[in-house]
Amino acid sequence: MSVVSYVIAGSEASGGAGIQADLRTFAQLGTYGVGTITCIVSFDPNNGWSHRFVPVEPAVIADQIEVATVAHEPDVVKIGMLGTPATISTVAAALAARKWRDVVVDPVLICKGQEPGAALDTDNALRSEILPLATVVTPNLFEAATLAGMDELASIDDLAEAARRIHDLGPRVVVVKGGVGLPGDEAIDIVFDGTEVTVLRAPKVGDERVSGAGCVFAAATTAELTKGVAVLDAIRTAKQFTHDGIVGRLASRAPFDAVWHGSR
Numbered sequence: 493m494s495v496v497s498y499v500i501a502g503s504e505a506s507g508g509a510g511i512q513a514d515l516r517t518f519a520q521l522g523t524y525g526v527g528t529i530t531c532i533v534s535f536d537p538n539n540g541w542s543h544r545f546v547p548v549e550p551a552v553i554a555d556q557i558e559v560a561t562v563a564h565e566p567d568v569v570k571i572g573m574l575g576t577p578a579t580i581s582t583v584a585a586a587l588a589a590r591k592w593r594d595v596v597v598d599p600v601l602i603c604k605g606q607e608p609g610a611a612l613d614t615d616n617a618l619r620s621e622i623l624p625l626a627t628v629v630t631p632n633l634f635e636a637a638t639l640a641g642m643d644e645l646a647s648i649d650d651l652a653e654a655a656r657r658i659h660d661l662g663p664r665v666v667v668v669k670g671g672v673g674l675p676g677d678e679a680i681d682i683v684f685d686g687t688e689v690t691v692l693r694a695p696k697v698g699d700e701r702v703s704g705a706g707c708v709f710a711a712a713t714t715a716e717l718t719k720g721v722a723v724l725d726a727i728r729t730a731k732q733f734t735h736d737g738i739v740g741r742l743a744s745r746a747p748f749d750a751v752w753h754g755s756r
């Protein structure tokens with residue numbers, strides 16, 4: 493069993509989300525983080541903090557995956573933002589070429605700044621090429637509705653129905669994160685393993701979304717799986733770790749706070 497938590501994801505240049513958040517989370521939870529960069533997202537402070545998105549060349553992504561996997565032989569990997577159909581095909585081929593103990597997919601879908609047409613192709617490629625390889629997938633409300641082909645998710649029953657539909661696409665365990673999106677004073681997520689639905693609850697910390705929460709949640713799950721923890725226990729630890737990081741969040745000149753990595 494490798495002590496390396498491997499992540500294939502985008503760089504988010506303000507430092508709150510993406511691979512920066514993933515690698516910090518791995519370090520906090522005691523695994524050795526190794527990362528491959530798929531794209532670079534730079535928010536634009538002069539244009540409403542909109543996304544500027546630059547994909548990395550597929551051949552350069554393949555080179556990074558080659559050196560990381562040959563050097564470390566990781567057996568647990570997190571997939572974060574991929575961003576284009578070409579990147580998705582490159583990463584899917586690389587994943588299929590090795591045996592993994594766990595593949596955690598945070599299905600970061602559209603990035604503002606991409607054309608809607610390109611975004612739809614990206615959603616479809618993720619659904620058909622990456623989800624079947626996942627052992628754990630962690631969509632937020634919006635991503636779950638998109639992947640499940642549902643209009644709006646407004647209750648725990650809706651989360652469970654979305655999870656069932658996403659499970660049919662191939663992942664072994666589906667976590668649908670209600671986050672701040674469901675009414676009430678709790679951030680509710682559900683876990684569906686193909687048989688049972690488990691409901692996870694934590695107090696909401698404010699009503700705002702915090703940048704990097706989704707990345708940290710999936711990265712913490714990945715770190716725990718790297719250590720050999722069972723899936724549901726890994727997800728429970730991730731929920732607490734993310735909650736603590738939201739409590740200790742970091743304000744900046746950006747219009748959104750960023751999750752801290754663990755307790756502050």
Ligand SMILES: Nc1ncnc2c1ncn2[C@@H]1O[C@H](COP(=O)(O)OP(=O)(O)O)[C@@H](O)[C@H]1O
Pocket residue numbers: 631632633669670671672679680681694695696697698699700701702703704705706707709731734735738
């Ligand atoms: N304000 C909040 N207070 C408490 N928990 C939260 C809050 N926002 C998100 N969470 C939790 O953090 C985790 C990641 O949330 P997610 O919905 O993926 O966030 P986002 O889509 O904003 O990145 C989930 O467990 C979710 O329930």
Ligand SMILES: Cc1ncc(COP(=O)(O)O)c(C=O)c1O
Pocket residue numbers: 501502503504509510511533572573600702703704705706707708
């Ligand atoms: C590169 C990258 N990955 C992932 C995300 C998703 O971040 P979050 O955890 O806030 O959903 C973003 C959001 O900006 C991003 O830029």
